[in-house]
Amino acid sequence: MFRGRAEKKVAAAGYDSARLPPGQYLTEKWPVLHAGSVPHTDLATWDFRVFGEVENPIRLSWDEFAALPKAKNVQDIHCVTRWSRFDTRFGGVHWRELSKLVRPKPSARFVVAHAEQGFTSNVPLEFLEDDLALLATEADGEPLTTEHGWPLRLVIPGKYFWKSAKWLRGIELRANDEPGFWERYGYHNDADPWREERYGF
Numbered sequence: 403m404f405r406g407r408a409e410k411k412v413a414a415a416g417y418d419s420a421r422l423p424p425g426q427y428l429t430e431k432w433p434v435l436h437a438g439s440v441p442h443t444d445l446a447t448w449d450f451r452v453f454g455e456v457e458n459p460i461r462l463s464w465d466e467f468a469a470l471p472k473a474k475n476v477q478d479i480h481c482v483t484r485w486s487r488f489d490t491r492f493g494g495v496h497w498r499e500l501s502k503l504v505r506p507k508p509s510a511r512f513v514v515a516h517a518e519q520g521f522t523s524n525v526p527l528e529f530l531e532d533d534l535a536l537l538a539t540e541a542d543g544e545p546l547t548t549e550h551g552w553p554l555r556l557v558i559p560g561k562y563f564w565k566s567a568k569w570l571r572g573i574e575l576r577a578n579d580e581p582g583f584w585e586r587y588g589y590h591n592d593a594d595p596w597r598e599e600r601y602g603f
């Protein structure tokens with residue numbers, strides 16, 4: 403049964419309308435959304451840190467990060483501003499490769515993603531461990547564009563897309579949860595698009 407016009411459009415485009423979360427509509431385009439400006443990144447000075455509740459904190463150069471084993475996946479993305487984009491193909495490094503290097507402590511339960519210009523986002527660690535999560539360097543078979551987070555962005559499945567920090571520079575593992583940039587601004591901490599957790603706790 404269709405819930406409404408947006409679901410009919412999804413079906414007309416040849417997809418299962420059940421893939422569209424409530425209150426969303428399908429877009430073929432990929433809108434660009436962020437606070438502030440697109441940062442300038444120099445790969446020669448870029449670094450990536452994993453720190454916090456880990457046995458072995460690390461700091462990788464771009465060359466070291468780029469040498470890590472690669473993974474690919476395909477997923478639907480859902481923005482809190484109501485657009486959804488199906489079947490986005492991401493390529494990059496899965497958290498499990500970094501996890502092997504840093505060895506999370508048993509106390510590690512939450513993640514704060516740190517991006518350029520002080521942007522942060524928070525998720526429980528199991529969302530970063532998900533097979534569909536990725537530290538992405540590519541989308542749809544091409545390197546990320548700067549607007550979409552080049553050289554590195556987070557992709558977190560099962561959450562509104564604001565959790566997926568662009569221009570990612572570090573992962574902090576924590577024992578307790580800590581609200582990120584948009585969460586402090588009033589967005590819902592859990593951000594489940596199927597439960598329409600858009601704003602407020």
Ligand SMILES: Nc1nc2c(c(=O)[nH]1)N[C@H]1C(S)=C(S)[C@@H](COP(=O)(O)O)O[C@H]1N2
Nearest residue numbers: 433434435436437517521550564566567568
């Ligand atoms: N560094 C950074 N990452 C960010 C944001 C931001 O403001 N800064 N905004 C988030 C929001 S609100 C959304 S909807 C997505 C948008 O990603 P896109 O521009 O690739 O569609 O990026 C997320 N990641």
Ligand SMILES: [Mo]
Nearest residue numbers: 435481482564
């Ligand atoms: Mo957003």
